[in-house]
Structure formats: structure tokens, C-alpha cells
Amino acid sequence: MVTKDRLVKITELAIDNLITTFEECPYLFYTESDLHCYLYNEILRSTPLNDWRCKTKNGRLSILLHKEYPTKERYSAKNLKPKAKGARGHFDLSIWNPEQTEERLFRVEKSTDFKNEQQTFIAIEFDLIEGNDSLEQAVHHFKWDLLKLRGTKNKIEHGYSLVFVRDWVKTERFLKIIRKEVAEEDRIVILYAEKVRDNRIVGTLSKKTFLKYRSLFE
Numbered sequence: 736m737v738t739k740d741r742l743v744k745i746t747e748l749a750i751d752n753l754i755t756t757f758e759e760c761p762y763l764f765y766t767e768s769d770l771h772c773y774l775y776n777e778i779l780r781s782t783p784l785n786d787w788r789c790k791t792k793n794g795r796l797s798i799l800l801h802k803e804y805p806t807k808e809r810y811s812a813k814n815l816k817p818k819a820k821g822a823r824g825h826f827d828l829s830i831w832n833p834e835q836t837e838e839r840l841f842r843v844e845k846s847t848d849f850k851n852e853q854q855t856f857i858a859i860e861f862d863l864i865e866g867n868d869s870l871e872q873a874v875h876h877f878k879w880d881l882l883k884l885r886g887t888k889n890k891i892e893h894g895y896s897l898v899f900v901r902d903w904v905k906t907e908r909f910l911k912i913i914r915k916e917v918a919e920e921d922r923i924v925i926l927y928a929e930k931v932r933d934n935r936i937v938g939t940l941s942k943k944t945f946l947k948y949r950s951l952f953e
Contacts (some may be wrong), residue, residue: 804829
């Protein structure tokens with residue numbers, strides 16, 4: 736099975752490829768789901784399928800990479816707060832901890848028995864903002880993704896928030912609003928790729944560094 740260090744390298748190179756592709760051809764992707772699918776494919780094909788295969792505690796044969804894997808925390812998504820009786824969130828892309836798959840179940844029978852669930856080692860959240868999207872909607876989506884990635888109960892070791900913006904007139908206001916939220920973030924990688932008319936901007940929004948990308952808030 737592939738190692739944790741190798742998984743991080745595969746993931747970050749695939750993210751870099753996605754950012755470059757968006758820079759070169761931002762309309763290659765029709766929806767946010769297209770971005771998910773592109774990165775899923777890039778990650779999966781980076782190493783032989785046998786490297787992804789794993790066996791869970793209850794004998795299920797699976798792979799480490801999954802879409803929409805649930806969080807350990809429950810939330811009020813509307814109020815952007817953890818809530819004991821709220822609904823679970825889901826990560827757009829999740830990679831299980833390869834060192835713990837045989838100690839944990841494929842799926843728990845009771846929704847409160849989270850300690851026996853697979854640990855999400857790497858989590859990736861996407862946000863595509865464009866056209867007539869409202870500023871409030873964009874900020875809420877962004878904060879919702881961060882809430883899941885930052886949650887201590889989710890125990891994410893490597894979190895990535897990928898924000899893609901095209902043909903949206905509220906970019907300056909958006910960046911101004913979220914700056915206080917993310918400028919000192921040193922655990923989660925937050926990448927921002929913008930294409931508005933002939934203007935292209937790519938960089939990080941967090942203090943956490945990522946490959947060749949510079950912070951837009953320096």
C-alpha cells in the first residue's frame with residue numbers, strides 16, 4: 736500500500752496540475768463537480784491501483800480515495816458551528832489513513848460510533864465562484880469548508896481548500912472579507928485561482944506554504 740508521505744506528494748502534485756489547467760483553460764470545467772472529478776482522476780492514476788487498495792476491520796476490500804466521505808463532527812451548516820445533534824458534513828475528496836484501515840470499519844452501523852470509522856488523513860474542499868453568485872453565498876461556502884477542515888474531531892492531518900473564481904465582479908470584496916479569517920492560517924493550505932476577463936491571479940490565501948505559490952496577502 737502507498738505510504739503517507741507518498742500520498743501527500745501525489746495529492747499536492749495533482750492539485751498543482753489542476754491549478755495550472757484552470758489557469759490555462761478555466762472553461763474546461765462546467766461545474767464544481769467537474770473539478771472534483773478531474774482531481775480524483777489525477778490522484779488515482781498517479782500510482783498503480785494496487786497501491787490504493789486496502790482492507791478494513793470488517794473485511795471489506797476498498798481503496799483509500801473517496802468522494803463525499805463524512806466528517807466525524809456534526810454541524811449546523813447554516814450557523815457555521817458544531818452542533819451535537821446537527822448533520823454530519825462531507826469532504827469533497829478524502830484519502831484514508833493507510834496505517835489504520837485494518838483497525839477501522841468500512842462504514843459504522845450507528846452514526847454515533849465514529850471512533851471505529853476510517854480516519855480521513857487528507858481532505859480536499861472545492862469552491863467554484865462565478866457569474867451571479869452572491870457575495871454572502873461565496874463567503875458562507877468558503878467558511879463552511881474551513882470549518883470542516885479545521886475541526887479537531889475530524890483529525891485531518893493535511894487539509895486543502897481550493898477556491899476557483901471566474902467572471903465574478905465581487906472578487907476584491909470577497910478577498911477583503913476573508914482576509915482576517917485566513918491570513919494567519921498555518922495548518923490548512925488555501926489556494927486561490929482567479930480568472931476575470933483578461934486578469935489571472937493564482938496564489939495562497941493562508942500562511943501555510945504550498946509548492947511554488949506565493950501568498951496573495953503578503
